[in-house]
């Protein structure tokens with residue numbers, strides 16, 4: 001069993017590397033002079049790229065299956081497993097959309113985002129955890145995998161929207177669109193900052209412990225994986241010689257998590273500024289050459305299509321299956337738990353997207369912005385609701 | 397009612413934009429609109445665009461507007477998110493009054509949150525009103541559109557006017573050597589793509605996936621059924637939600653069943669994951685988190701009272717079911733379900749004491765107090781007796797010299813005894829609590845020594861009946877069918893026409909997925925010698941871009957001068 005588990009980790013690692021290589025080939029495919037103007041259809045670089053992507057996907061599928069066998073239950077039971085699976089579904093959704101439209105540039109953006117998501121997931125505890133009673137049900141696999149699939153397909157519309165905006169927004173003019181587009185990219189760099197800082201301190205084996213007083217006036221121990229820039233409420237440093245600033249947080253703030261967020265911002269911002277300094281361009285402008293030859297109408301269509309395909313899947317997983325399971329496990333199909341509310345918000349948002357598009361003609365640029373906002377909501381639900389707003393669903 | 401007569405002779409109702417027969421634009425306004433805007437409902441007259449006189453019309457028009465609908469959805473979405481900033485009142489510890497809890501835990505922000513009612517947002521009247529408004533909007537907007545759309549699509553004419561075809565997004569007009577042969581080939585190849593094709597003297601209409609147009613109306617119907625189901629919950633008798641705490645060995649009436657059903661808890665068990673017994677792969681997680689619950693369950697028996705039994709009489713019970721109630725495995729009977737939700741381990745059941753002489757330490761007898769049914773008097777050895785003067789199941793301390801109990805649950809039992817012995821026939825008073833022994837009326841000769849305790853587990857169950865579930869299920873299923881129908885299929889149409897002067901005109905329209913219809917057209921044109929169909933929007937977009945770029949260039953040149 002433990003051997004299976006280690007094979008499983010290796011397969012995930014292989015998949016990660018495959019996606020990385022495939023990204024390079026996709027980048028090559030859009031540079032290639034021989035391809036047609038529109039960057040679609042068959043071309044040798046793209047064929048290699050998609051083949052490697054599929055090999056990576058199969059390897060990740062292998063990770064999923066072997067881990068399932070090792071654990072005895074679907075590996076969808078903690079934050080690491082769920083986000084990894086989301087990354088895998090993103091790849092699957094990309095492969096499907098790729099075979100419908102064959103737009104290579106989609107790979108140049110979809111794969112790095114999937115990579116970032118998988119890297120992000122592995123910052124959380126990776127042990128195979130046993131299932132608590134509420135999770136011991138076939139609905140765990142059914143519900144969680146459908147939600148992840150739905151959200152991943154919806155995320156493709158973000159990728160298409162981002163490409164659309166990179167080409168469509170006139171970066172030479174200062175304005176709201178230029179600003180927010182750069183802000184979205186900055187946000188992605190912050191995630192890189194999180195992965196970089198977590199990995200560095202983990203490799204260095206950094207650990208600090210504090211005792212502190214929680215909201216219920218009880219003493220508890222807080223673990224820090226990074227040097228403490230903020231300390232918990234009435235925190236006392238337990239680890240000798242470790243760094244601790246004198247900025248103390250009130251009890252309702254989870255100081256250890258806030259500390260991680262601050263580090264991510266610092267490292268991310270440094271990376272961002274360095275990029276700008278070296279290239280002497282905004283990140284948007286740096287990426288723009290990649291999308292130079294993109295067909296905007298086609299991108300718009302890809303974005304809309306993925307919302308159309310993803311919305312029913314998300315509804316099925318995030319609302320219908322969710323309600324069925326909640327009725328069985330928690331006695332009621334709906335209980336206004338934060339995660340439930342955020343699933344509802346996501347659903348309402350995409351319903352609004354579809355109405356605006358179908359009956360009010362919000363196409364192109366506006367539709368692309370909506371796709372970006374939709375992705376932000378999905379990520380908020382995935383990350384913030386799990387880490388900040390604790391409820392029944394909280395994996396952490 | 398006013399009517400509009402088209403050049404082709406067809407008479408259309410007021411408000412029509414495109415002639416229902418030939419497709420000519422009937423007003424200059426319609427002529428100037430974007431094609432996709434006019435084509436959405438085939439340019440037919442909708443009630444909301446025809447009447448605007450009475451109050452009813454105004455309300456109808458308000459709710460039929462998608463702009464209003466989207467605003468309602470967006471407001472609901474934003475408001476819903478506000479409810480997740482702090483925990484809802486449902487999730488806070490039940491013993492603390494909410495007004496105190498929010499302020500104590502979250503300071504001024506918590507107070508404001510509470511005062512504004514966000515602590516119980518989803519049950520507030522205005523949140524319900526928002527949902528109701530969405531419901532009304534869905535109904536009215538759908539009715540406003542579905543009827544004219546149905547009529548228009550049912551009575552489509554095959555031959556459309558040239559102007560109608562020209563304004564479609566996909567359009568081409570070409571001269572070919574043998575237009576009729578091309579037309580025949582197109583017809584054949586569209587049939588291969590499963591189009592329904594109708595042909596009337598050199599006009600052709602090919603159509604596919606019309607049923608996709610009903611998707612939104614089907615899904616809206618599902619939503620309305622769902623909302624009605626959710627409302628029915630408030631009808632008495634449709635919904636039961638009760639909490640049942642049951643102790644091992646007890647048999648109690650199940651709340652909500654009118655004393656018809658009884659539940660007995662034989663045993664309650666909790667199991668934890670074990671590093672040695674359970675798969676080794678879990679060990680790391682168990683080490684990190686500490687103990688992890690594996691299972692908790694109530695071994696229960698369900699009884700039904702016999703027909704002629706008297707309410708409350710437990711002798712006439714008939715066993716109907718025996719089951720281990722676990723999380724995810726509720727006990728189901730007669731529209732009810734009993735769920736395992738909670739537990740309390742080792743609740744005190746009885747306490748035993750020995751009465752001893754303080755000096756000689758001689759034991760003069762033992763007694764056991766059933767904490768749920770204490771006796772008044774406990775007879776001990778000849779001449780010895782203990783009288784229970786006061787029992788405080790959940791002792792919290794003294795107030796004005798009186799012992800206080802905050803609940804009837806024996807969380808912290810305390811007793812006031814009077815001990816009788818041959819030496820003290822009047823009795824001596826002793827107060828006994830956990831780790832506390834008081835002799836309030838002076839030094840006693842005898843005392844009660846704690847001799848043992850018996851505990852049992854309590855399981856927390858939820859009793860639920862929800863007769864609305866099937867309606868919600870039906871609504872959900874219809875909704876899903878509707879969304880899939882509207883999202884995974886599209887309504888594609890192609891009009892082809894051969895003019896008297898031998899030109900071939902072709903126009904295409906789809907409600908979504910232009911990529912797909914273009915592929916179909918390419919297939920239809922195969923081998924006919926026709927050039928690719930033109931996407932007029934793409935050309936227009938490119939022109940706009942080119943114009944913008946041009947303007948900039950010219951700006952640049954002027955600035956240089």
Ligand code: HEM
Pocket residue numbers: 348351354355358359436459460461462463464465466468469530531533534537538541609611612613615616619879882883
């Ligand atoms: C949460 C509530 C709602 C959901 C989930 C929902 C769902 C949908 C979906 C999935 C579509 C098809 C969109 C597409 O294919 O791109 C649609 C279409 C539509 N919805 Fe809704 N809807 C909701 C509320 C409303 C409201 C409040 C209105 C009122 C104005 C409305 C009016 C319409 C209209 C007019 C259409 C287009 C119908 C057509 O063109 O044939 N919907 N709805």
